[in-house]
Amino acid sequence: MGKTLVKVEDLVHEFRPAGKIRIRAVDHISFQIEEGEVFGLVGESGSGKSTVARCVMNVYKPWGGTVWYKNICTTEPKSYRQNKKMLQTRRQMIFQDSTSSLNQRMKVKDIIAEPMVISRRTPPRGSCRAEAEFQLSYVGMEASYLEKYPWELSGGMRQRVAIARALAMEPEFLVADEPVASLDVSIQAQILNLFKHLQKEHGFTFLFIAHDLSVVRFLCDRVGVMYRGKIVETAPVKELFNNPMHPYTKALLSAIPIPDPVLERKRKFQVFDEDAFCPGERMEMVSPGHFVLENNGGKEI
Ligand SMILES: Nc1ncnc2c1ncn2[C@@H]1O[C@H](COP(=O)(O)OP(=O)(O)O)[C@@H](O)[C@H]1O
Ligand SMILES: [Mg+2]
Numbered sequence: 641m642g643k644t645l646v647k648v649e650d651l652v653h654e655f656r657p658a659g660k661i662r663i664r665a666v667d668h669i670s671f672q673i674e675e676g677e678v679f680g681l682v683g684e685s686g687s688g689k690s691t692v693a694r695c696v697m698n699v700y701k702p703w704g705g706t707v708w709y710k711n712i713c714t715t716e717p718k719s720y721r722q723n724k725k726m727l728q729t730r731r732q733m734i735f736q737d738s739t740s741s742l743n744q745r746m747k748v749k750d751i752i753a754e755p756m757v758i759s760r761r762t763p764p765r766g767s768c769r770a771e772a773e774f775q776l777s778y779v780g781m782e783a784s785y786l787e788k789y790p791w792e793l794s795g796g797m798r799q800r801v802a803i804a805r806a807l808a809m810e811p812e813f814l815v816a817d818e819p820v821a822s823l824d825v826s827i828q829a830q831i832l833n834l835f836k837h838l839q840k841e842h843g844f845t846f847l848f849i850a851h852d853l854s855v856v857r858f859l860c861d862r863v864g865v866m867y868r869g870k871i872v873e874t875a876p877v878k879e880l881f882n883n884p885m886h887p888y889t890k891a892l893l894s895a896i897p898i899p900d901p902v903l904e905r906k907r908k909f910q911v912f913d914e915d916a917f918c919p920g921e922r923m924e925m926v927s928p929g930h931f932v933l934e935n936n937g938g939k940e941i
Contacts, residue, residue, distance in 0.1 A: 645710060645813060645845045646673040646696065652704035653691050665691040666702070667869035668921070673813075678839060678846040680856035680877070682892070683866030689849045692866075693815050696847065697733055709813070729759055732806035736818040738798040742790045742805075749786040752776065752805045761809070775804040779834060796827035803834065807842070815847045820855065832858055854896045857881060862929070865889045870919050875930035885932040888912050 653666040665688045673679040681689050695702040707715045712723050735741040753768035763771035773783050779800040820828040850856050864874040873886040884890045891912035898904045920934035
């Protein structure tokens, strides 16, 4: 580690769905991801996580701020255009709901091979079929699934296919937007284990998005907590769990069930007072690598 792969600086994105309504989905956020690192972004639904991912992956053109991938400023149209092909190969995305992200009319073998065909990449294992078979076995599925359609598979299997499809491009950077949120708990654990295993083996850099902290605890090196379009706290994952500073992070942590029934009964929920949320501009450093967004709440402005 040590080299930065992705750097997000002062990112802002707004939606204007109708007339004068403005939704600021992402509000001046900055973070960076080092090479080989698994960075988690957590926060409740609507906090802006997917919008961040889409700005990072050039699906949306952000309103403000910059995104860097290595030494390429991907939010600068000219340098994005010049590097588009490389970026589309090296960066891959996995979505929450593979039912809608996988083409229902294509067989598994063609789904996995499609990005290779589109980018005219020579399959490392000779043919697209051989490559699809290899990737499928890599995510723990037998070759007989190659001839199946997505609707013939369970949710967990579909998600494995989506992962195989992304891996076939041998990405450096993987973005997974709530990839286990729509799965049963037991299947969630299997898929998380698979991610952990694959990340170790490939060493890719990973932006992993989730709405609850228990999922990121298992997988991530460092976490950013999002609330209303802002990152309110960021820290190495252990530090965040041991020493949460922001009231919102504390509330999120208190919502995680404890496996021990005695401790579980004693668990106290912490409620976050949304009205007291009055974010400042600066991130204050608590300890090396641990930053908390200052709060102007209570201060007269
Ligand atoms: N295409 C869109 N048009 C209008 N508003 C949107 C759109 N996408 C997201 N939003 C709004 O932006 C905010 C952040 O959404 P999103 O990034 O999807 O959050 P999350 O992924 O954390 O659930 C929400 O208030 C959401 O309603
Ligand atoms: Mg989302």
